[in-house]
Amino acid sequence: MKQEYAIPANTARQPFFFNRENWLKRSLLLVMLVTFLVVLVLPLMTLFVKAFQSDDGVFVGIDNFINYFQTPALVQSLQNTFFIAAMTTAISVSLAFAYAYCLVRTDIKGKTFFRYAAFLPLFAPTMMHGIALVYLFGNQGIFTNGFFGLLPAMDINLYGPVGIIIAEVIYTFPQAFMIMLVALGNSDYRLYEAAETLGVNKAKQFFTITLSNAKYGLVSAIFLVFSLSFTDYGAPKVVGGQYNVLATDIYSQVVGQQNMSMGATVGILLMIPALLAFFSDQLVNRKQSSSLSTKAIPFQVKQNRKRNALAFSFVTIITICVFLVFAAVIIAALAPGWPYNLSFNLANFQLESYTGGGFTAFKNSLLVAALSAVFGTIFTFIYAYAIEKIRKMTGLRKAGKFFSILPVAVPGLVIGISYVLFFSQPTIELFGSRFTNPFNFLYGTIGIIVLANILHFYSVAYVTATSALKKLDKEFETVSESMGVPMYKTFFKVTVPMCMPAILEMAMYFFVNSMVTISAVVFLYTAEFNLAAISIVNLDDAGNLGQAAALSVLIIITNIAVRILYELVVYWIQQRRKYKQNQLTEGMVMNE
């Protein structure tokens, strides 16, 4: 039935699909990889090289590391940091697990309220938790002197490990909670029913089903919290006292003693837990994707009053603790004479009176946050789109994917110090030859701060973008291509409008985090261009705790306002979509 064909002579293979559209796509992917090279790979390489060099640039092998481990003070801080991170992880993850469990597996009232309450610390810089603790438990703290003598005095020895750990727990709790919420939400009720019919008791069900289902989430949370508290700079700075940790060390090495090599060495040590977290997460994600079947039935909460009462008490206590922290800072900001004079006024909010210019710093922070939000969102979304939707060039896209999730493994401090090392040098040495550094002009400008922020928060935004893009039919691009519609047109006409909620979420995430972050920018700000988060530390150093608190409150108000704005806009978009569709269906009969 088949006939023979004359096979056309010599069909020399041209380069596959050489045309403008493909050229554009390839350029986009290449530009993306070059971006990652400049903002991620080269700075990290510079840091890495520096850790194996003496301060004047001579290769010294692992001398810096030997030197490090022979300096007792430095080894002590490494131990301290491990202790802080381990304690924080144990406390924070347990609390977050219990809190999430209470919200997912019981039917207590006010779940939405409790959920938002747990997220509150995300809107504040970590220094703020420290400041609040000083007001509550410091030398003049409310608890320390027993509510003005009404209660027995309670000195918890705040300055040092205790203070740092409490502050880190407050800081990491919402992040661990978010992971646990997802992990516990992904359960299959059929397993519990099966266990029930087999007569397995509740305790055993908890260990064999609940814990084993949530184990990947637990592992991620543990690694994340460990590496966050291992590398945080804000809290130890405010409540650390004489208790040194790696983050404060690296700062004094780099900024205080200008010892770049030792700074780089500490930077590498700082990165180890985050890298471990990164690789474990990669492994876990691969396994988890297959663990929950699509037929899973969501968990059904049965009535149980005793359990509810217990759960309600627990989440209430935690929520009160969170509110206490915020209340303390608000009081600190509003009552300048505290604790001797309890009158409230706005004196602390006279930003112009701050040494170093509080108002300018706040304005700068707004500008940096806005720029990071706008450019961060644009770049992240376009790059995520290119990685997700371009049909060919698998190799380039795979590389892009890897570089997109890698930043999550680079702590802010490491970004900061590697940016200093890379962007400050007038020439770059690459493969044995020297070039002038074309990016040197960024050093000391707002540009480098925005860049550092975008990189610092890139991965989370990238994941948001990717999951939104994955929800769109992958054939949109194919259909467009078949109709000769260029990819960018489909992108603007279909993809962007469809992904608007995700895009806004990314922008909000960049903004809020750029407002509160300190670790990356602490190395990058200049005397002429100060930031609010830096001001808080400086004010605190100078003993102006009230003003530091006031500035923190302003940051929180800004962030909450941005969050509310985001919620409103998303709500409006959804209403408009519904309205458009309802308007048309009214009075119509489906004729199918």
Add this chain to the structure above:
Amino acid sequence: MSNTDRSYLSISHVQKKFGRFTALNDISVDINKSEFVCLLGPSGCGKTTLLRIIAGLEEPSKGTIIMADKDMTNVPPAKRNFGIVFQSYALFPNLTALQNVIFGLKTKKLTQKEIKDRAREALALVDLEQVGHRYPAQLSGGQQQRVALARAVALSPDFLLLDEPLSALDAKVRERLRYEIRSIQEKLKITTIMVTHDQDEALTMADKIVVMNEAQIMQVGTPLEVYERPINAFVADFIGSINFWKNQNQEKLAIRPEHIRLAKSGGIKAQVETIEFRGPVFRVQFIVYDRNSDLNGSSIKADLTMKEVHEFHLQKGSEIHLDLSLDRILAYDA
């Protein structure tokens, strides 16, 4: 066979590898202008891959695609001038049905009015002029499918590619759309290639069926040819139902259930095992006990009319003679 000298679309010796895995192996098919071709085969046999290679969405590892005497193997999808409809329809959710159709037309050098007219025409073709202003979410599955079809044909493509366009619909709608797609295809005289794993769909719609299995073409022919004269045991088994058995020469023999008749005498002796009512026919399973037959001891199924079943008072356990019409028996090398 009515093959014109030069076919319109000619796929020759196409091979596709994904790493070590061969998804298509030496595929050659010729398709004539205005022909409706179905690619039929079990899941994973490479139908979609072949369709995507025709569209230019995948690059073949070997082989050529010739369209109207031009080598298109390395031509990008946009330049091949085809329309495509996917199982998911891939309608843009934020555009109305009309806007969806207009979306592709905008790239052509047409005036606003021409664009509108052509889009309306395309919607009229699928009988959906009234719902042009609705969003995909407001259309039923069948309507969405027709909008996707309208969008694909609006650009007057040279050929139309359909990847399981009906498999997401329920049975009733599916049957109606089979007929509709076919009549639109005939009206436009557009060369069409449709992927399906539903044999009824292929048999009812196609001019030509390409039966595939495990990356290879098994048979190419009209629906009647592949049904009546399946080229090998796989095709015989895959399309319709059939009884297989072996003779003394180790040949594989086969006969379709509808080609078995009942007889009072002669033929082979058998006993009724089960009777299953199937609407138009009864599917009756027999066990053969006839020492002179190769079938002795094995089961055989037959499709019998109600009249026959009554005439022979067929019941479970009835003993009867079966008449296997010799000219209907197919033979294959084992």
